[in-house]
Amino acid sequence: MLQVQDLSVHYKTRRGFVRALEEFRLDAMPGETLGVVGETGCGKSTLGKAILGILPPGTHVEGKILFRGRDLTQLGNHMYRRLRGEEIGLIFQDPMTRLNPLMTIIDHFVEEIRDHESVSSAEARRRAKEALVSMGIHESRIKNYPHEFSGGMRQRIMIALAIVLKPSLLIADEPTTSLDVIVESQILGILQDLKRAYHMSLLLITHNLGIVAEACDRVAVLYAGKLVELGPVRNIFHKPLHPYTQGLLASIIHLETKELHSIEGGPPDLIAPPSGCRFHPRCPYAQPICVETIPPLVEFEPGHFAACHFGNKFL
Amino acid sequence: MTSLGDTARPELSDEILRLDNVIVHFPVKMSPIQRLLQREELVVHAVDGVSFSVRGGEILGLVGESGCGKTTVGRASVRLIKPTSGRIFFAGQDISKFGGGKLRTLRRRMQIIFQDPHASLNPAMTIGRAIGHPLWIHGLAFGLQKLGSDAFGRWVQQRVLSTMREVGLTPEEQLYEKFPGDLSGGQKQRAVIARALILEPNLLVVDEGVSMLDMSIRAKVLELMLDLKHRHGLTYLFITHDLAAAKFICDRIAIMYLGRIVEIGSARDIYADPKHPYTKALLQVIPIPDPDKRKEKLLPRGEVPDAVHPPAGCRFHPRCPAVLATCGWEGRDFVDFLDEHLSDPKRAGEDESTLGPIEHWRAEGLVARLETNSLSVEKAVERVKTVLATAPVAMTRAVESVSSLNRTVTVRFRPPDLLLQTSIKNRLVECLLYQ
Numbered sequence: 001m002l003q004v005q006d007l008s009v010h011y012k013t014r015r016g017f018v019r020a021l022e023e024f025r026l027d028a029m030p031g032e033t034l035g036v037v038g039e040t041g042c043g044k045s046t047l048g049k050a051i052l053g054i055l056p057p058g059t060h061v062e063g064k065i066l067f068r069g070r071d072l073t074q075l076g077n078h079m080y081r082r083l084r085g086e087e088i089g090l091i092f093q094d095p096m097t098r099l100n101p102l103m104t105i106i107d108h109f110v111e112e113i114r115d116h117e118s119v120s121s122a123e124a125r126r127r128a129k130e131a132l133v134s135m136g137i138h139e140s141r142i143k144n145y146p147h148e149f150s151g152g153m154r155q156r157i158m159i160a161l162a163i164v165l166k167p168s169l170l171i172a173d174e175p176t177t178s179l180d181v182i183v184e185s186q187i188l189g190i191l192q193d194l195k196r197a198y199h200m201s202l203l204l205i206t207h208n209l210g211i212v213a214e215a216c217d218r219v220a221v222l223y224a225g226k227l228v229e230l231g232p233v234r235n236i237f238h239k240p241l242h243p244y245t246q247g248l249l250a251s252i253i254h255l256e257t258k259e260l261h262s263i264e265g266g267p268p269d270l271i272a273p274p275s276g277c278r279f280h281p282r283c284p285y286a287q288p289i290c291v292e293t294i295p296p297l298v299e300f301e302p303g304h305f306a307a308c309h310f311g312n313k314f315l
Numbered sequence: 316m317t318s319l320g321d322t323a324r325p326e327l328s329d330e331i332l333r334l335d336n337v338i339v340h341f342p343v344k345m346s347p348i349q350r351l352l353q354r355e356e357l358v359v360h361a362v363d364g365v366s367f368s369v370r371g372g373e374i375l376g377l378v379g380e381s382g383c384g385k386t387t388v389g390r391a392s393v394r395l396i397k398p399t400s401g402r403i404f405f406a407g408q409d410i411s412k413f414g415g416g417k418l419r420t421l422r423r424r425m426q427i428i429f430q431d432p433h434a435s436l437n438p439a440m441t442i443g444r445a446i447g448h449p450l451w452i453h454g455l456a457f458g459l460q461k462l463g464s465d466a467f468g469r470w471v472q473q474r475v476l477s478t479m480r481e482v483g484l485t486p487e488e489q490l491y492e493k494f495p496g497d498l499s500g501g502q503k504q505r506a507v508i509a510r511a512l513i514l515e516p517n518l519l520v521v522d523e524g525v526s527m528l529d530m531s532i533r534a535k536v537l538e539l540m541l542d543l544k545h546r547h548g549l550t551y552l553f554i555t556h557d558l559a560a561a562k563f564i565c566d567r568i569a570i571m572y573l574g575r576i577v578e579i580g581s582a583r584d585i586y587a588d589p590k591h592p593y594t595k596a597l598l599q600v601i602p603i604p605d606p607d608k609r610k611e612k613l614l615p616r617g618e619v620p621d622a623v624h625p626p627a628g629c630r631f632h633p634r635c636p637a638v639l640a641t642c643g644w645e646g647r648d649f650v651d652f653l654d655e656h657l658s659d660p661k662r663a664g665e666d667e668s669t670l671g672p673i674e675h676w677r678a679e680g681l682v683a684r685l686e687t688n689s690l691s692v693e694k695a696v697e698r699v700k701t702v703l704a705t706a707p708v709a710m711t712r713a714v715e716s717v718s719s720l721n722r723t724v725t726v727r728f729r730p731p732d733l734l735l736q737t738s739i740k741n742r743l744v745e746c747l748l749y750q
Contacts, residue, residue: 139657140657182380251534263531266501
């Protein structure tokens, strides 16, 4: 469905290139929910932007992003516009970055549908109404403006807009981070239902491991622009291989937490990332080889990969 | 730490902070035309009658969703906001009407930390200067500057460095000269804590102090806060939406919803056995980091309503899964229900033509009215009754009458029962289920 091959994304800044993603590999299967987790600056949002072709101009991109056989990095602007919305849907953290404050809700849908398909305005309105009502937006409100809705409703409107053309891949970048916990739970439920109903793949980009445990089939863990671990959600949570994944899981504060854990140090500067394994300065098990050699991504169990020289030795 | 002198720390178990029926209303900004059209002054009921007390050395968690008033309570507690009514006591003194100089003296003993450490630090001020800044501000007030500015400067620097060590902002000599932009998020929050701590306050209000930090460093900052509590007997008002963090750090918690405390008491007891339906809902939605423990959740409907017109009775009643007929049903609850009914093409059927459009309905207090010229009122009354039969049972039972007069259809609800705080199992709950 989606294959990211050796993708490197370097942002140009005055201080030099920020190596936001480095030789990154990932594939998403049809109908699965793939969680992409990591902390601030790990490159998870860059990944979403790279797939959608919305990186800032001047960004240095290498590698391939294959979507249904086509390499997206080679796609022209015109083709990309058709692809976005029609085949790949997008949900942002803040709905107001997608919704135009001067347009009524229904007009967003009519515009989106008629941009991609040659249907009558009446037909577009009918489909828009259907999409909104299915998301719990009352018909009496579809001519309202975005600011007249609550945060959770705006998020539902944005989801409705992202799926109105029935894309096969939905990228959700921190879709619930700005929402309250109860609404967050409601939105996650909606995403799950939709995924099942339309057999969509969902790329769920988040920093919240609790959400990942509840919603994802597989998980990719990013650290400082590198994929450090990838595997089925049960493996990641019960048998994490990479010391970073282990540290991250231990640091979750949940209702059963008896003792607090954290990872020493802070994330590295990606203009001059650490040599070898990028996690070595913070890793409790680091050895000389970790400073010298970049660890390859190795399949330790079927479908469970980790980029650590010592693989499953620290279980 | 060398002590700043005169103010002895109150004994543990002394009451440090007490709020007595505090109300904070903010006026809604209106244009002159809106003002003319609006009969009454509109206010946001940010905090609507909140009472609690915090003992010395205790951590009280103030937990709730955005818009519940927790931040306003925190700000009123350190008197960044003047309460509309009610009284606030700090160490036995009524501070609710303090102003100017008195407030400044008070702030030495109560400090507040905000969510975003980056926004709390002046980007053009070195970390060392920022942390020492309160000493300069308050130094004037308590006359230490007669030491002479050089001697005072050296004394300030020593105190800054020792406070930096205390909060784990090391190597302190190097970080002293850095600017906020050079520090990571966790370091910045430590600097903010150091700045609050340097005055040796009795009370620290922490407003979402760890929410913006990455998971892997959040624990460190929480540990620091606990450590400071143990070492200095600091008292905290810990404001957060994160129930898991609150469980770990708080001795007691207060759950807030739309300007009211719905449940307050021992953290251990509330987490073990939540009583208020809202507390139950909040605890239920905390994600469990274990894919084998996924479960279906019974979520409250909709979202937190507008605090300009909070619901009657118990403010949680329109969303409550355990709602009773006496919880506060009113006219607009019926209009909302009807709107939902008419929006659903499967259910609406011919109701749209008998009862709609929804815009023709008016809700006022306990009553919902439809004035109509074209529809048959008798038929409408019948339809309302049929539709009501499909409503939540509690709402249907709360209806006193459905009647028609001339061209008006009226749905009238019974007045709600009086809601009181009930003491049960080491806590107070504001819910009719326990009254």
